[in-house]
Amino acid sequence: MGDRLPALLKDSALTALMAAALGLFIVGFQTRDIGQGLFFDYQFVDLGIAVVTIFFGRLGLHLAAMGLKWPSFALGTVLGAVGASPLKMPSTFLHWFVVIAGVLIILRTIWPWANAALAKARHSERGRAMGQRGAKWFGAILLIAAVLLPFTPFADQKNMDLAVLILTYVMLGWGLNIVVGLAGLLDLGYVAFYAVGAYSYALLSTQFGLNFWTVLPLAGMFAATFGLLLGFPVLRLRGDYLAIVTMGFGEIIRLVLLNWVDLSNGPAGIGGIPGPTLFGAVFAETAPPGQQTFAQMMNIPFSSNQRLIYLYYIILLLALVTNFFTQRIRRLPVGRAWEALREDETACKALGINPTNTKLTAFAVGAMFAGFAGSFFAAKQRFISPESFTFIESAIILSIVVLGGMGSQIGVVLAAVLLIGLPEWFRDLGAYRMIVFGLAMVLIMVFRPRGLIAHREPSVRLHPVRAGP
């Protein structure tokens, strides 16, 4: 490699130079408004660190590509260590930048080796059996962790809030997975059914005083009905056309909520929505007349965390019901028909399967779970407005399903943690967090084009899988 070193250094230096030229104006100068006018802040240290990192990063990638495992591994480790060290750098982002560069080089180094090992494992009987056991254990551990989370030291206000948010998206992802992952119907307007559920609870509770547990099934039914109404005319469309029409439907629901002021109070939204109760006990400091608070019922001091933990368990339960239902229905004729429809609609028709009815059930069932999640959302937020149901929500839920791996249940959980959790945890990166978010998405698309977990477990087996010796 000795004779190639100068060429490598030259190429890395060129890359660094290019980065410096590009970054000079974007990173090097920052304008600041201090009253009398705009002034420049110079950030040449930031730029310098970035350029040096890029130089070594490029060098590391070259070394890895040439198969020089140890030098590139060492370089990656050093970069990672420098980034993670308490060295004074101008911003947290730079720390992350250097760390990520190091991690990427290490990943690039072990990639060919790991890939070969994985491919080998995937094609051996024993590897498959181990993979299945692993998935089972992983799922069980996740579940236990989720149940115990409120009793761990991590359960502060911020983390619990985030956990509830993530679980809401996990549930929505699992619901949409029925429509997109199983039945293969690209639905870009899923948030419409979420909105129907949310407004069902908001209106029925504030206008008619119904409680959460009464409205929950009703909200699911309303959403499912909307699913049927929408599905009937549009399900003869396929693929992209279906996606566009469902996207339109999502917007229509939002616009109706925005403009039908008599019903929905328009852009002002609906406030004062009561939270969910537990056997009639409310989660508040003082109970309304005729009711008691949870703290009084249990004879414990009141804490605002109690409400959050209760909400957490409700959404965990709802999400698990969704998961259980999906797992179960996948093994039933209707679930298999959904998957068959995704694979080949013409063949389904030839086998005497009614494609319209089958698609409609998938659409309605998916909508029902969105309705459940929606009424939970309303009960949690206590205030809803059409703002919460924009297209971007549908896009995020769909990204969770696609990134997780279509049809994979555990993949949805990972993707939800990644897509909802990461941007929240990386809030201190400021404006850069969306870049990190985008980078994560691009990396997944490059390395796992079929989603994080692309494996499909058959719904039924003739020969049970033999465990390894």
Add this chain to the structure above:
Amino acid sequence: MSAAHPEPLIEVEHLTMRFGGLVAVDDVSFSAGPRQITAIIGPNGAGKTTVFNCITGFYKPTVGRLTLRADQEYLLERMLGHEVGQKARVARTFQNIRLFPGMTVLENLLVAQHNKLMRASGMSIFGLLGLQRYRTAEAAAIEKARGWLERIQLLPDADRPAGELPYGAQRRLEIARAMCTDPQLLCLDEPAAGLNPRESAELNELLVSIRDRDGIGVLLIEHDMSVVMRISNHIVVLDYGRKIAEGAPDMVRNDPAVIRAYLGTAEDGPDA
């Protein structure tokens, strides 16, 4: 093996199919008997697949009547696409194989039994509750699938994705899948296309056993004369959308019109 079977299984009368100005099938009439293999042959573009698509409900014929006489009388041209498979139980395979490639071999055969299982699962409600009635039905469906897998020698591959199978196995699986719907008439669109001579011979055996053992009437489009001449009871020859001949294999083989239109060249000779 006569065309004038007293009670034909399917009767095609004056079938015409126009696509705009193009007449793909022009006033074709023929019938196919129960427990018989009836082949439809003809050069490319003769309208064979169009006839199939009309029979199996994928096209609505412009003119004509299609009568299936099995457990009762069905007028196929009046039924919706999927009803032909669901109610009249006419099963078909496709010229370009249409399996569910991502699903396993066994799942493919279970999807074929959808309507029966759907009734047993009480529109999924019994199934969701895990009632005995559904579990028995599912076990029976798996047993039926196992029987077919044994017949097409795919039992060891039951849990593999169907798309991973070699080409010949996919062809056999598609026929088994069609048979799992309990058909009253089985329509096969070029089942021997792309098969090697040994696979062709195995296919012959399979089709003969479907006719003789299961007692199912088979309608067959095929170019491979080694299949057609050996196993067909009755042959219908189409050319440019018209029927030019009909009869037993020996008769058709020597029909001058057929030789002119279709078997004229040496390679396509009847013994090929």
